[in-house]
Amino acid sequence: MRITGYQTYLVPPRWLFLKIVTDEGISGWGEPVIEGRARTVKAAVDELMGYLLGKDPLKIEDHWNVMYRGGFYRGGPILMSAIAGIDQALWDIKGKFYNAPIHELMGGACRESIRVYSWIGGDRPADVARAAKKVVERGFTAVKMNATEELHYIDSYAKVEQVIERVAGVREEVGNEIGIGIDFHGRVHKPMAKLLAKELEPFHPMFIEEPVLPENNEALREITAITSIPIATGERMFSRWDFKTVLANGYCDIIQPDLSHAGGITECKKIAAMAEAYDVALAPHCPLGPIALSACLQVDATSHNAFIQEQSLGIHYNQGSDLLDYLVDQSVFDYKNGYVKIPTGAGLGIEINEEQVRKMAETGHDWKNPVWRHDDGSVAEW
Ligand SMILES: O=C(O)[C@@H](O)[C@H](O)[C@H](O)CO
Numbered sequence: 001m002r003i004t005g006y007q008t009y010l011v012p013p014r015w016l017f018l019k020i021v022t023d024e025g026i027s028g029w030g031e032p033v034i035e036g037r038a039r040t041v042k043a044a045v046d047e048l049m050g051y052l053l054g055k056d057p058l059k060i061e062d063h064w065n066v067m068y069r070g071g072f073y074r075g076g077p078i079l080m081s082a083i084a085g086i087d088q089a090l091w092d093i094k095g096k097f098y099n100a101p102i103h104e105l106m107g108g109a110c111r112e113s114i115r116v117y118s119w120i121g122g123d124r125p126a127d128v129a130r131a132a133k134k135v136v137e138r139g140f141t142a143v144k145m146n147a148t149e150e151l152h153y154i155d156s157y158a159k160v161e162q163v164i165e166r167v168a169g170v171r172e173e174v175g176n177e178i179g180i181g182i183d184f185h186g187r188v189h190k191p192m193a194k195l196l197a198k199e200l201e202p203f204h205p206m207f208i209e210e211p212v213l214p215e216n217n218e219a220l221r222e223i224t225a226i227t228s229i230p231i232a233t234g235e236r237m238f239s240r241w242d243f244k245t246v247l248a249n250g251y252c253d254i255i256q257p258d259l260s261h262a263g264g265i266t267e268c269k270k271i272a273a274m275a276e277a278y279d280v281a282l283a284p285h286c287p288l289g290p291i292a293l294s295a296c297l298q299v300d301a302t303s304h305n306a307f308i309q310e311q312s313l314g315i316h317y318n319q320g321s322d323l324l325d326y327l328v329d330q331s332v333f334d335y336k337n338g339y340v341k342i343p344t345g346a347g348l349g350i351e352i353n354e355e356q357v358r359k360m361a362e363t364g365h366d367w368k369n370p371v372w373r374h375d376d377g378s379v380a381e382w
């Protein structure tokens with residue numbers, strides 16, 4: 001079997017899909033994207049696909065190594081997202097070739113389903129509490145909320161109290177049994193992160209995410225030392241080599257590699273196994289589309305340390321188009337009681353509605369994150 005061509009589709013709300021085709025009529029889908037830089041990742045996909053045209057799609061491990069090592073310069077969000085989407089598409093082809101789900105080819109599933117959580121927005125405490133309630137009413141048992149806009153290096157206790165008010169409102173609304181993830185989004189610096197980590201303890205968060213920017217990961221040592229709240233990070237880390245320092249130093253309790261950012265199924269399966277050896281849990285990051293979610297579920301299925309999965313059902317990122325809009329059979333993601341079933345179809349187990357993809361790609365998207373500034377004019381983290 002040979003790879004004979006490929007096509008990328010820029011689709012709303014902010015995604016990029018990739019289809020790789022072969023001379024045997026089998027095709028595979030991937031989602032190579034980093035939010036806000038879809039076109040840059042597409043350029044990297046175009047460069048990498050030059051090598052793959054004419055090659056045997058089944059030799060994934062070798063292709064991965066050529067894509068990763070073969071260019072001398074390596075790693076980072078753009079290249080690793082391009083590799084990720086290509087890797088997903090190659091696994092999809094392999095699964096369809098052997099008529100087996102990807103997780104079957106990786107050793108078989110060690111779970112039938114996985115708990116999922118949904119992101120909730122809202123500007124004011126009452127808004128976010130209402131959003132949480134809606135998500136819980138739809139059957140989810142866990143939510144994730146942003147803690148705050150950026151806090152300056154040293155900021156006021158009034159702002160800390162605003163964060164507490166937001167979280168307290170959600171906890172009161174949903175009750176004690178719902179998991180609440182609190183995403184600091186890298187908007188907080190170490191001194192305020194320490195303060196917040198202590199103040200948030202009474203609300204029993206499921207985890208605190210990116211308490212500091214990943215480039216300041218060594219600050220996690222102090223934060224983990226002073227709080228009993230589990231610490232999560234990893235959506236902006238892209239390979240085993242990026243994760244090894246947080247794991248070896250005990251800087252976190254949960255890793256959140258993104259299957260579309262961190263080298264794909266091949267790489268994230270290895271990252272998950274590394275984490276397992278440090279007693280660190282896996283919760284793949286996925287505010288993305290159906291291809292990325294299905295790739296996550298393949299790794300969740302085969303990683304004992306996976307405990308929850310991020311997913312974007314019903315979240316439109318202000319741009320229309322939902323997770324399910326690009327699927328022929330929407331019931332393939334079978335949500336029940338806060339869990340989603342691991343898909344059992346061949347390859348990624350989903351059938352992409354190509355007509356819909358083509359239609360939406362005609363308009364495409366130009367999704368960018370906003371640029372925010374502090375009161376003093378200095379740029380703030382998004
Ligand atoms: O954990 C999350 O889902 C967020 O941090 C998103 O990754 C971020 O808003 C970029 O899409």
Ligand SMILES: [Mg+2]
Nearest residue numbers: 183185209235
């Ligand atoms: Mg996050």
